[in-house]
Amino acid sequence: MDMHAIEKKWQKYWEENKLNEFDKSKTDKKFYCLEMFSYPSGAKLHMGHWYNFGLADCYARYKKMKGYAVFQPMGFDAFGLPAENYAIKTGIHPQDSTLKNIETMENQLRHIGAMFDWTAEIKTCMPDYYKWTQWMFLRLYEKGLAYRKEAPVNWCPSCNTVLANEQAAGGVCERCGSPVVKKNLTQWFFKITAYAEELLSGLDGLDWPEKTKLMQKNWIGKSYGAEITFAAESGDEFKVFTTRADTIFGVSYVVLAPEHPLVAKLTTPDREKDVKAYVEATAKTNEIDRLSSDREKTGVFIGAYAVSPADGRKIPIYAADYVLFSYGTGAVMGVPAHDERDFAFASKYGLPITQVITDKEGNATLPFTDDGYLVNSGEFDGLFGDDARKAIVKKLEDGGKASFKVNYRLRDWLISRQRYWGAPIPVIHCPHCGDVAVPDEDLPVLLPYDVEFKPDGKSPLAKHEGFMHCKCPKCGGDAQRDPDTLDTFVCSSWYYLRYPDAHNDKAPFDPEIINKMLPVDKYVGGAEHACMHLLYARFFTKALRDMGYLNFDEPFTSLTHQGVILGPDGNKMSKSKGNVVSPDPYVEEYGADVLRLYLMFGFNYVDGGPWNDDGIKSVAKFLDRVERLFYKITAMPDENADTYGADEKELDFVLNNTIKSVDNDMNTLSYNTAIARLMELTNALNKYDNLPVKNTVLMKEAMKRMVLLLAPCAPHFSEELWSQLGNKSSVFLADYPTFDEKKLVKDEVEYAVQINSRMKAKIVLSKSLSKEDIEKAALADADVIAALEGKPVKKVIVIVNRLINIIA
RNA sequence: GCGAGUGUGGCGAAAUUGGCAUACGCGUAAGACUUAGGAUCUUAUGUCCUCGACGUGCAGGUUCAAGUCCUGUCACUCGCACCA
Numbered sequence: 030m031d032m033h034a035i036e037k038k039w040q041k042y043w044e045e046n047k048l049n050e051f052d053k054s055k056t057d058k059k060f061y062c063l064e065m066f067s068y069p070s071g072a073k074l075h076m077g078h079w080y081n082f083g084l085a086d087c088y089a090r091y092k093k094m095k096g097y098a099v100f101q102p103m104g105f106d107a108f109g110l111p112a113e114n115y116a117i118k119t120g121i122h123p124q125d126s127t128l129k130n131i132e133t134m135e136n137q138l139r140h141i142g143a144m145f146d147w148t149a150e151i152k153t154c155m156p157d158y159y160k161w162t163q164w165m166f167l168r169l170y171e172k173g174l175a176y177r178k179e180a181p182v183n184w185c186p187s188c189n190t191v192l193a194n195e196q197a198a199g200g201v202c203e204r205c206g207s208p209v210v211k212k213n214l215t216q217w218f219f220k221i222t223a224y225a226e227e228l229l230s231g232l233d234g235l236d237w238p239e240k241t242k243l244m245q246k247n248w249i250g251k252s253y254g255a256e257i258t259f260a261a262e263s264g265d266e267f268k269v270f271t272t273r274a275d276t277i278f279g280v281s282y283v284v285l286a287p288e289h290p291l292v293a294k295l296t297t298p299d300r301e302k303d304v305k306a307y308v309e310a311t312a313k314t315n316e317i318d319r320l321s322s323d324r325e326k327t328g329v330f331i332g333a334y335a336v337s338p339a340d341g342r343k344i345p346i347y348a349a350d351y352v353l354f355s356y357g358t359g360a361v362m363g364v365p366a367h368d369e370r371d372f373a374f375a376s377k378y379g380l381p382i383t384q385v386i387t388d389k390e391g392n393a394t395l396p397f398t399d400d401g402y403l404v405n406s407g408e409f410d411g412l413f414g415d416d417a418r419k420a421i422v423k424k425l426e427d428g429g430k431a432s433f434k435v436n437y438r439l440r441d442w443l444i445s446r447q448r449y450w451g452a453p454i455p456v457i458h459c460p461h462c463g464d465v466a467v468p469d470e471d472l473p474v475l476l477p478y479d480v481e482f483k484p485d486g487k488s489p490l491a492k493h494e495g496f497m498h499c500k501c502p503k504c505g506g507d508a509q510r511d512p513d514t515l516d517t518f519v520c521s522s523w524y525y526l527r528y529p530d531a532h533n534d535k536a537p538f539d540p541e542i543i544n545k546m547l548p549v550d551k552y553v554g555g556a557e558h559a560c561m562h563l564l565y566a567r568f569f570t571k572a573l574r575d576m577g578y579l580n581f582d583e584p585f586t587s588l589t590h591q592g593v594i595l596g597p598d599g600n601k602m603s604k605s606k607g608n609v610v611s612p613d614p615y616v617e618e619y620g621a622d623v624l625r626l627y628l629m630f631g632f633n634y635v636d637g638g639p640w641n642d643d644g645i646k647s648v649a650k651f652l653d654r655v656e657r658l659f660y661k662i663t664a665m666p667d668e669n670a671d672t673y674g675a676d677e678k679e680l681d682f683v684l685n686n687t688i689k690s691v692d693n694d695m696n697t698l699s700y701n702t703a704i705a706r707l708m709e710l711t712n713a714l715n716k717y718d719n720l721p722v723k724n725t726v727l728m729k730e731a732m733k734r735m736v737l738l739l740a741p742c743a744p745h746f747s748e749e750l751w752s753q754l755g756n757k758s759s760v761f762l763a764d765y766p767t768f769d770e771k772k773l774v775k776d777e778v779e780y781a782v783q784i785n786s787r788m789k790a791k792i793v794l795s796k797s798l799s800k801e802d803i804e805k806a807a808l809a810d811a812d813v814i815a816a817l818e819g820k821p822v823k824k825v826i827v828i829v830n831r832l833i834n835i836i837a
Numbered sequence: 838g839c840g841a842g843u844g845u846g847g848c849g850a851a852a853u854u855g856g857c858a859u860a861c862g863c864g865u866a867a868g869a870c871u872u873a874g875g876a877u878c879u880u881a882u883g884u885c886c887u888c889g890a891c892g893u894g895c896a897g898g899u900u901c902a903a904g905u906c907c908u909g910u911c912a913c914u915c916g917c918a919c920c921a
Contacts, residue, residue, distance in 0.1 A: 240841060244916060247840070252920075271921060284921090324919080356920045363921090369838090370919055438920050559916080630862075631849055644849065644863050650876095651862090657877090702851065705861035712861095715878090781857040786902050788857060826901055831856050834901055 030656055030746065032620025039748045040142060048759055049144040051529075055098035056545040062089040063525055063585075065554025065562070066104045066151070069130035070111060074137040075602060076594045076610045076628075076640060083625045084591065084634060084700060085553040086143035090741035091695040092551075093144070094765040100546065101144055102528040104151030105131050108159075109517045110188065113450040117482045123450040124478065127154055137613075142621045142744050144761075149531040153520040158527065159452035160473035161537035162520050165569070166444075167455055167466050174220045174572055175444075177464060181288075182443060184212035190447050211312065217454060217513070218441040221568045225249055225437040227582075228567055236587040238635075241559045248560040250438025255422045256358060257431040259283055259335040261295055261346065267335075270357030270436055273367065274425075275417035277339045278406040279385035281375060282363040284328065284347045286354035287311040295346060297332030304331050304348060311350045326351050326374040338430035339421070340407065349374065357436050365396065372396035442565065444516045449480055449489035451514030459501035459508040468502050474510065488512040521562055522569040525549055525584055540578050549585045556590035563588070589698055592637025594628075599639045610640045622743035623649045629700035629742055648704075652746060654711055655735065658718070659750055662725070662732045670726040676717060677724050681772045683713040684731045688768035691738050704742065710735055734766040781832040782807050789816040800827045807833045 043049055051059075064085045067078065086101065093099040112123035131152060138145065151158055169175040184190070187207040202209055221228075229249045232242045254272035261267070269283060285292050287308045296304045307329040328349025335346050351370055352361050365375030365382040372395065375382055386401040387393050393401065400414035409417055425431030445454065453474040455467035467474055477496045480489045490496050491512035501508040523537070529546035530538040548570075563585070570584040595601055596608025603609065615624045627648040632638050687710040694703035714731055717723065733754060740747035740760045751760035775796060780803070782790040790812035794803060804825045807813055817837055824836040 240916080243841065247917060250917095250920065254921080269921080273921075326919080351919045351921090353920065361921045368921065370921075373919095436920075556915085633850075636843090636850095638849075641849070641863095646875095647862055654877095701849090702861080705851075708861055719878095779857090783857085783902080791857080824901070826856090828856055828902095832902090834856085836901055 030652075030749065032622065032745070035745045035749045036140070036142060036621055039745045040139065042748075043144070043759070046759070048761060049101075050146050050148055051100035052098050056542075058096065058098045059546055060089075060092045060097035060099045060551075061525075061529075061546055061549045062092060062099055062101045062551045063528075063549045063553070064101075064103070065552070065558065066106050066521070066524065067134070068109055068111070069105045069107055069127055069134050071115065071126065071130055072604065072609070073611060073613065074134060076612050077602065078138075079141060079612045079624060080594050080628050080632075080637065081553060081555070081591050082138065082143055083141045083621075084628055084698075085551075086141065086145075086744075087625065087629065087700065087741045088551065088553070088695065088698060089144060090744060090761060091765070093761050094737070094741060094763065096764070099144065100149075100529065101146060102149040102151070102531070103138060103143075103145040103147065104149075104524065104528070105134070105153065106517060106521050106524070107131065107152050107154035108451045108514075108520055110190075110448065110450070113448060113482060114188075116450075122478065124154065127450075140612075140616055140621055141625070144744075149528045151524055151527055151531055153452075153517070153524065154450075156473045156475060157534065159476075159520065161527065162452045162515060162523070163455040163467070163472050163474060164469065164537055165523055165573075166515065166519070167469065167472075168576055169219060169572060170456075170466055172572065172576060174223060175217060176220065177215060177217050179213055179215045180218075180443075181211045182214050182216055183209045184214075185209055214445075216443050216445040217456075217511075218443055219519075219568070221442045221565070222437060222439050224568050224571050225251070225439045227571055228439075228564065231567065231571075231583055235583060235585070237585075238556070238588065238590055241556065241563070241588065241590065244559040245564055248439065248564065252436050252438075254434055254436065255418070255425075255431050256434045257362065257422075257425060258338060258429075259360075259362070260338075261291070261333055261335045262343075263295060263333065265291055265295060267291055267360050268358045269360045269362045270434060271362055273364065273418070274421045274431070275400075275403060275406075275409075275412070275414065276364040276367045276385055277337070277362065277421060278403075278409075279364040279366050279383045280337050280339070280342075280344055280362045281365055281381040281383060282345045282347055283335055284349045284352045284361050284363055284374075285331075286352040286359040287348050287350055288354035289348070289359045291360075292331060292348045295331055295333040300330060300332035304329050307348060314350065326370060326377060328374060328378070330378075338425055338428070345380070347374075347378075355440065356438065367396055367398055369396050369398060442516075442518075442568075444519055445513040446516055447488040447491075447512075448514050449476070449482060451517060452476070452520065453490065453496075454511040454513050454515055456511040457499055457501055457508045458511060459504060459506060461506055462501055462503040462508075465501055465503050465508070471502070476514075488514070490514070518561060518565050522565040523573075525552075525566070526570075526573075526579075538578075540580075543578075544580045547579070548581050548583055550587060552585040552588045553591060554588075555593070590635060592632060592635050594632070594637050595639040597640050615642070615645065619645060619649050620745070622746045623652060626652070626704060626743055630704040632701065634698050634700050651708060651711065652743065654715070655739070656746075656750070658711065658714055659732055659736070659753070661718070662714075662728050663754065665723075665725040665728070667726050667729075669722060669724045672722060672724045673727075676720055677727055678776075680713055680717045680727060680731065682775065683710055684734065685768040685772040688734060688738065688766050689773065692765065692768075695741065700742075707735070707738060707742075710738075736760065737763060737766045778830050780807065782810065782813055783832060783834040784813070784816050784837060786834055789813060796830075800829065803827050803829070803833060807835065 064082050089099050089101045107127050112127050115126055116123045166175060185202040185207055187205045188202060229251055232245060252272055254270055255274045256268040256270050258266050258268050328347045331346050331348055333346045334343045337344055363371040365371040366384040367386050384395060385403060385405045386397055387404050388401050403409045403412050403417050409420055412420055422431050422433055453476055455474045457465045459465050477493055480493050482489055497509050499508055499510055526538050526543055530542045533539060566584050573579045598608050600606055600608060612624055627645045630648055631644050687706045690706045691703045736747050736750045748760050777793050778796055779791055779793050781788055782792055790810055792810050794806055804827055820837040822835055822837050826834040
């Protein structure tokens with residue numbers, strides 16, 4: 030078959046007949062199948078895109094044939110750093126390179142033969158989209174979910190920009206790998222922490238990979254504990270957060286984070302020099318060092334003492350950088366006997382180590398960090414774990430010195446970027462009125478084209494007079510625009526809401542439409558977004574729901590992460606390693622269907638693996654075989670329709686079993702086994718074809734269903750064969766084949782017979798036999814009798830339809 | 838360090854509730870057809886071998902029966918990484 034010709038032919042047909050477009054009259058049977066949209070990079074589409082988009086399309090087409098009105102849109106996450114970096118390097122404007130890249134990618138994407146509904150295409154860098162991204166910001170701002178504050182932020186000295194916590198994971202810049210340093214800037218934040226609890230509890234009901242849910246859970250990091258108030262001798266009070274209130278009698282010092290405001294206030298004059306030096310040194314330390322748990326603990330005594338609320342002991346106060354100012358209260362109590370970090374710290378600075386917890390036997394090596402029984406704890410001695418914690422906190426609570434407290438590790442989402450290529454933050458800073466939201470009717474705040482990209486730590490927009498200067502919407506006086514742009518993750522946090530109403534120019538979407546079309550029924554994309562995009566999108570959905578725009582709680586009901594296709598060398602594909610595999614030469618040589626089929630067959634979808642084209646020919650051969658068989662069978666006259674013996678029954682069994690298996694495999698995205706079953710059906714048809722007398726009516730029926738089963742996987746090929754069968758409408762409008770349970774029932778079953786759990790014989794028995802008869806038949810078998818050698822039978826285990834185990 | 842996952846032929850990989858390990862394919866070998874074969878078809882193909890034994894990273898355990906369950910251990914991958 031001329032693959033290229035039929036690709037063109039049917040892609041044109043599908044487009045002209047609007048087969049890829051969602052039928053808006055069928056929202057009651059909607060199936061929203063979405064792949065994570067991609068960034069329009071200068072590099073061409075690689076194998077991973079095909080693996081993601083092409084194979085998700087197989088699922089979408091399968092669902093369509095199962096009777097759903099499938100909506101599968103495609104778009105581009107078009108703002109972002111790479112285009113701007115490229116502009117700095119080459120002088121080519123981000124808008125020009127991005128739009129050009131999009132055009133190239135659109136063309137490449139069409140080669141996949143996916144049923145993308147291009148009428149709903151989104152490009153996040155276009156004003157008709159980012160207008161609504163800005164609108165989203167304003168709604169969150171109104172709700173108090175967007176706020177501005179000065180904060181130490183992750184600063185990448187190489188990219189000259191602020192990074193989100195998630196983009197600075199591990200203390201290095203996600204993009205360039207440079208060590209991240211801290212810098213104080215006034216930044217915009219989204220208050221994602223307001224939803225910490227629901228983001229956590231909502232995970233339970235989601236059909237998502239367990240690993241991803243666990244990652245989000247850990248990222249949110251809920252922990253139950255208590256805040257306990259310590260009083261300094263000066264009278265100043267401060268709280269520490271602890272999950273181990275049961276260890277409070279073992280406190281031998283307390284630590285304040287170096288950034289803690291009380292450090293300066295409480296430091297005694299004789300310690301001032303040392304403390305100041307330490308605090309300054311901490312500020313200079315970059316994240317990579319500060320966050321390393323292997324690092325030696327350091328700290329400095331500030332000269333002041335506090336009083337333990339539990340027993341009134343006087344304990345020294347330290348400042349140490351192993352305590353994070355941004356978590357809990359920024360202060361902890363040091364219990365060296367029962368915390369590894371405190372143990373290391375106390376050992377170094379010669380602080381007392383008092384054991385207050387012990388195990389069942391009364392002996393424990395320090396530091397002992399498990400739950401245990403209290404000792405040296407006055408009235409609480411003998412209590413265990415949770416009971417001890419509750420009793421102690423209750424007692425302190427009565428004295429106003431403690432309270433139960435839940436903490437989350439999740440931080441608010443820093444969304445300001447000192448970059449050009451993003452959606453401008455729609456806020457005006459007025460010398461009289463302060464921060465003023467841009468009125469909705471003035472949206473979008475357009476991104477100017479003529480800017481200076483050269484990075485110098487200032488937003489390119491800040492240097493653009495025409496952009497910056499404006500009138501305050503409130504007082505009409507001279508004012509300045511916010512020079513920053515929004516993190517691109519803001520754009521991608523709501524795009525799935527835009528697709529179903531992509532051309533709405535009155536609102537980001539019509540809630541009536543969106544509430545029918547959402548949530549997304551199947552979301553397919555890489556696992557690397559587990560704690561960023563997927564969390565942010567959930568936050569947006571919940572926030573918009575609470576504002577009354579949406580009536581659902583979660584954006585993505587079911588999520589699948591496709592595996593990663595690695596380079597042939599087993600490494601992640603990258604330009605620098607030179608191991609990027611392009612789909613283009615394979616599409617050129619074998620066609621889109623063969624490549625789709627090979628990607629389905631050669632890998633477990635959720636695992637991926639190193640690229641290797643050894644098997645691609647075999648898949649091409651498989652389609653050739655199907656095609657040859659197809660033409661051979663369709664050319665046969667209808668004969669022997671009434672012939673239905675063992676061979677026909679066997680063929681019918683394989684046919685029905687294939688339908689059952691493939692249906693199930695497609696539904697669970699077990700593509701490799703689905704293709705294996707289709708190969709088996711082909712083999713069975715070939716085998717049957719070699720018989721002298723053939724029921725050609727049965728063969729034709731089998732072939733017809735084969736074409737239907739193959740259609741979601743090899744759409745052009747199958748559409749062609751379908752039309753050759755004389756069908757006037759698309760194969761994707763045909764019903765997915767169903768199987769007949771009766772055809773799956775065999776008259777006879779082969780049993781494996783084991784003697785003392787060892788395989789000794791195989792016997793074929795009628796399906797209708799009772800357990801007793803099966804046992805009798807097995808014991809009467811000549812091979813079995815021989816293998817038993819006259820030994821008495823003690824016990825016989827019969828597993829119906831499978832095996833018989835004789836214990837002798 | 839903590840958390841999660843993976844480990845099966847020469848290779849990619851299969852294996853409902855524990856029930857014939859290695860489906861499907863690649864590769865390899867032999868044969869058929871052919872002027873020819875890098876096409877097509879057929880057969881064989883876990884290892885060692887004579888019966889038979891041994892085989893799912895390794896060592897144990899539970900069971901009539903373990904790739905699957907339990908304990909320990911090694912290797913690799915991913916995530917988190919001083920969160921008190």
